[in-house]
Amino acid sequence: MASGTTEPAPAGPGADAPGGSGSPGAGSPSAGAPGGRGSGSGEGARGRGLTFRGDDGLLSRVLALREGSIIVVTVVVAIYFALNTSSFFTSANFKTLLPYFAPFAILGAGEVFVMILGEIDLSIGGTYLLAPYLFYKLSATVGLPLVPAVIVALIACMAVGLINGFFTAIVGISSFVVTLGMLFALEGLTLVISHGEPVETPGAQVHATTREVTHVVNGVQIHLPEQVNHISTFAKIFGAGIYSELIWALVIVIVLQVVLTFTRWGLHTVAVGSNKLGAGEAGVHVKLVMIRNFVLCATAGGLVGILEAVRSSSVQPDTAGANEILFYGISAAVIGGTLLAGGSGTVVGALIGALFLGILKDGLILQGVNANYLLLYLGLSIIIAMTVNVYVQRVRRGSHSA
Amino acid sequence: MPDAVSTEPGVVQPTSASDDVLRVEHLSKRFGPVTALRDISLHLRKGEVLGLLGDNGAGKSTLIKILSGFQKQDSGQMFLHGQPYEPKGVDDARSKGIDTVYQDLALIDELSVYHNLFLRRELVHRPLPFLANREMKLRARAALDEIGINIPRIDVAVARLSGGQRQAIAVARTVNGDADIILLDEPLAAMGAKEGSMILDLVARLKEEGKVSIIMILHNYVHVLQACDRVSMIQEGVIALDKPTAETSVEELTDIVVNEYRRAREETHAETRAETGVQG
Numbered sequence: 001m002a003s004g005t006t007e008p009a010p011a012g013p014g015a016d017a018p019g020g021s022g023s024p025g026a027g028s029p030s031a032g033a034p035g036g037r038g039s040g041s042g043e044g045a046r047g048r049g050l051t052f053r054g055d056d057g058l059l060s061r062v063l064a065l066r067e068g069s070i071i072v073v074t075v076v077v078a079i080y081f082a083l084n085t086s087s088f089f090t091s092a093n094f095k096t097l098l099p100y101f102a103p104f105a106i107l108g109a110g111e112v113f114v115m116i117l118g119e120i121d122l123s124i125g126g127t128y129l130l131a132p133y134l135f136y137k138l139s140a141t142v143g144l145p146l147v148p149a150v151i152v153a154l155i156a157c158m159a160v161g162l163i164n165g166f167f168t169a170i171v172g173i174s175s176f177v178v179t180l181g182m183l184f185a186l187e188g189l190t191l192v193i194s195h196g197e198p199v200e201t202p203g204a205q206v207h208a209t210t211r212e213v214t215h216v217v218n219g220v221q222i223h224l225p226e227q228v229n230h231i232s233t234f235a236k237i238f239g240a241g242i243y244s245e246l247i248w249a250l251v252i253v254i255v256l257q258v259v260l261t262f263t264r265w266g267l268h269t270v271a272v273g274s275n276k277l278g279a280g281e282a283g284v285h286v287k288l289v290m291i292r293n294f295v296l297c298a299t300a301g302g303l304v305g306i307l308e309a310v311r312s313s314s315v316q317p318d319t320a321g322a323n324e325i326l327f328y329g330i331s332a333a334v335i336g337g338t339l340l341a342g343g344s345g346t347v348v349g350a351l352i353g354a355l356f357l358g359i360l361k362d363g364l365i366l367q368g369v370n371a372n373y374l375l376l377y378l379g380l381s382i383i384i385a386m387t388v389n390v391y392v393q394r395v396r397r398g399s400h401s402a
Numbered sequence: 403m404p405d406a407v408s409t410e411p412g413v414v415q416p417t418s419a420s421d422d423v424l425r426v427e428h429l430s431k432r433f434g435p436v437t438a439l440r441d442i443s444l445h446l447r448k449g450e451v452l453g454l455l456g457d458n459g460a461g462k463s464t465l466i467k468i469l470s471g472f473q474k475q476d477s478g479q480m481f482l483h484g485q486p487y488e489p490k491g492v493d494d495a496r497s498k499g500i501d502t503v504y505q506d507l508a509l510i511d512e513l514s515v516y517h518n519l520f521l522r523r524e525l526v527h528r529p530l531p532f533l534a535n536r537e538m539k540l541r542a543r544a545a546l547d548e549i550g551i552n553i554p555r556i557d558v559a560v561a562r563l564s565g566g567q568r569q570a571i572a573v574a575r576t577v578n579g580d581a582d583i584i585l586l587d588e589p590l591a592a593m594g595a596k597e598g599s600m601i602l603d604l605v606a607r608l609k610e611e612g613k614v615s616i617i618m619i620l621h622n623y624v625h626v627l628q629a630c631d632r633v634s635m636i637q638e639g640v641i642a643l644d645k646p647t648a649e650t651s652v653e654e655l656t657d658i659v660v661n662e663y664r665r666a667r668e669e670t671h672a673e674t675r676a677e678t679g680v681q682g
Contacts, residue, residue: 262532264524267517271510278508281472282575283492283522343512 067337067349073385074356081363088366095242099311101358102245103304107329108336108350109249109256110300113293115333116260116273118342119175121294123164124301125326126186127157129319131302132201132309133194139202146203146234150306157302158295160186165291175294183326187319194317204235204313239307248307249351252300257347269293273342301329328357335386356385414634414641416443423448423615424469424487424500424583429478430639431464438464440639442478446583449612451605453630453647454619455655457662460636462619466585469617470502471495482583493522501581503572503589511561515553516542518560519575545578546571550607566597573604577614584608586618590625602629623652637662 059072081088107124114121131153138149160182167178206229213226231240239245260266268289271279280286304325309315334340335356336349360381364374416427422445429442439461446452456462467473469480471489480487482498489495492502509518516535517524519542525534542556551570553563560568569589576584586605590598602625608614609631620626626633627647635643635658643650643658 258532264526264531264533267513267521267524267533270512271521274510274512275508278504278510279521281492281502281504281508282510283496 067346067352069388070336070349070352070356070385073388074352074359077356077363077381077385078359081359081366085363085366088363093362093366097358097362098243098246099308100362101332101354102249103308103325104328104332104354104357105249105351106245106252106300106304106307107325108332108354109253109347110297111329111333112336112338112345112347112350113256113260113269114175114297115330115338115340116269116342116345117290117293118273118276119168119290119294120330120340121161121164121175121179121297121301122326122330123160123179123182123186123298124304124329125322126183126190127160127298127301128305128308128325129190129317129322130160130186131157131305132315133190133199133317135306135309136199136202136315137193140199149202150238153306154299154302157299160302161295161298162291164298165287165294168294169287169290183323187322190317191319194315196317198314198316201309201313201315203232203238204240204310206231206313235310235313239310240313245307245311248303249354253347253351256296260347265289265292270343273344275343301326304329328354331382332357335382357382360385413441414443414644416445417644418445419447421448422446422481423483424617425481425484426465426469427479427481429465429468429475429480431461431468431473431475437639439468439475442636442639442641444634444641444644446615446617447631448615449609450632451609451616451618451630453626453633454617454636455621455623455626455633456619456636457659461639462636463587465636466502466587466617466619469495470500470585472502496579496581499580499582500585501576501579501583502585502587503569503576504587509560509568509572512559515556515558515560515563515571518571519545519556519578521575523579542578546574549574549577549604551604564597565593566600569593569597569601570604573601577608582614584614584616586616588619588621590620590622598625605629623655626655627652635659 078088087093107128110124111121134153134156135149138144138152139146142149144152164175164179164182167173168175208227208229210225210227212223215222215224235241237244239248260269268279268284271282271284272286272289276286305322308325332354333345333350334353336346336351336353338345338349357378360378361374364377364381369377416425418425424446426445427443429439430437431439442461442465444452454462454465464473468475471492471494482500487498489498489500495501510521513521516538520538525537525541526532527534539556546553546556551567551574553567553571560571563571573584573586573589589601589605593601605616605618606629608616618630620629627650630647632646633643633650633655634641635655637658642662643655
């Protein structure tokens with residue numbers, strides 16, 4: 001349609017700016033790509049900007065982003081909980097919120113790379129469960145130092161991704177089937193090597209010491225013993241520090257978004273997901289791209305498993321928990337605007353999707369929702385929020401979806 | 403009969419010219435029970451535009467895919483600038499200067515015009531290998547201008563372009579990639595007259611420049627006579643005709659095809675009769 005090419009020209013300069021600089025807060029890397037792969041998306045964004053021509057408000061700028069609608073939905077949900085619970089906007093609650101979303105953001109970020117290909121990786125539940133046990137075995141049984149043990153465990157996860165990629169890209173089995181099988185196999189393997197027993201996470205033990213602390217009470221100095229918990233630097237970095245998982249999540253999301261938007265790896269990922277045959281004919285190494293992304297995704301699953309094990313200082317052979325984590329990770333990616341059909345998605349979206357899930361769960365708990373109702377509400381909320389999301393997207397794309 | 407394939411009447415034997423850039427001799431290719439190519443011989447001279455005609459399923463696309471390194475022939479040889487040419491893959495063929503514009507265009511809808519133009523040949527910064535988008539945009543614009551393709555904006559996703567513009571970009575991609583032999587697989591498929599003439603103009607301009615040689619699959623005889631220097635017709639996996647377009651006409655080309663239809667129909671009837679005979 002010729003209209004598609006001539007039409008955007010007038011809107012170009014005006015709408016360019018919000019794509020580049022006006023992207024508020026979290027949306028920045030993907031949106032701030034006036035020339036990156038973003039031009040695929042960023043261009044879309046500019047085109048979409050048309051819909052809101054003449055209306056240069058913050059809302060329309062946010063909506064012009066691919067993950068714009070979920071940002072709006074997340075903010076609305078946050079405001080709702082802030083108004084309805086007294087403790088939502090407190091730093092204490094912020095800290096409780098972190099473990100609800102940081103792990104999902106990392107899982108979602110990895111999953112985005114696979115889902116843009118039009119594939120899915122269910123095996124992250126398996127690497128999530130297996131990696132901390134490998135870490136434990138390598139450290140406690142084999143005697144590797146902590147960091148090398150983590151690295152070797154993650155290399156094992158990469159091997160899992162390699163196998164997923166091999167069966168999907170080269171043998172040609174559907175990734176859903178391959179990774180479903182891998183999920184069960186890895187969970188089974190974990191049960192076998194752990195004998196179903198939880199163990200203490202190496203390097204994550206908390207040492208408590210007491211010290212005398214001087215208080216002044218009614219003008220009288222009194223000395224009281226107080227317990228101080230010490231955790232190792234290793235543990236602080238790998239999950240046990242309050243902001244550790246958040247920092248991991250932010251760094252991973254930013255790095256992967258940059259990879260997706262500004263490198264050939266990202267460009268080829270979108271190319272394969274958008275037109276696999278065409279990308280192959282153009283000379284893109286389709287199989288290599290696929291395998292690489294499966295490796296990335298499986299590794300993200302393993303890393304989250306280790307971070308969570310260090311944070312909770314125990315390794316649990318909890319297959320049901322792993323499956324739940326897996327679905328939260330995929331949900332984060334999907335909620336963040338990555339299409340299950342492939343061809344499009346953003347890592348930042350997965351972060352926001354994870355934040356949405358975290359806020360929803362945390363908010364419902366704060367509101368005192370009966371624990372039995374929690375999942376029910378969570379599920380319905382996801383459907384409602386996604387419906388709103390789709391509706392907002394339709395309005396946004398209205399001008400050129402025909 | 404199969405033994406005598408190469409001496410069968412109606413099969414054009416290998417010919418060559420002193421300025422051949424590409425020569426193909428006795429190419430054959432089977433897919434399981436289906437014989438796509440039986441015995442294909444053709445040549446392409448420097449700066450020439452060769453039109454490839456043939457029915458659906460005659461083997462044109464298979465031939466193009468073998469030439470472009472996407473598939474490998476079962477037997478037969480190919481020569482590029484007189485040297486044996488055995489592409490190991492699309493990349494290899496491209497590095498040797500043979501590039502293809504496929505029927506499905508191999509364009510990525512989600513990506514911008516200039517990313518499509520540079521797909522697999524992206525320019526990156528150093529030392530951090532980020533995409534050099536500014537540079538790619540400039541060069542893409544220059545490349546499109548050079549071959550006279552008018553795309554108002556090169557940072558729009560190609561999904562939003564017309565069929566003719568997409569085809570033009572696909573052609574530009576091959577020229578941009580420094581190909582000296584370009585294979586066009588039905589460049590006018592599903593295209594209106596205006597868009598089609600835009601592509602034929604583009605081919606004419608490329609021919610004028612004389613830097614590239616082109617093999618083009620077409621269906622419309624008028625287009626062939628208008629745009630090509632020479633025409634080869636494939637029928638049932640062999641080259642049935644090979645003539646300069648100046649020496650042939652729409653009538654002759656049509657006759658060949660009509661005769662082919664008649665022969666095929668009689669064959670089908672004969673088979674049907676034979677089958678019913680066996681049953682009876």
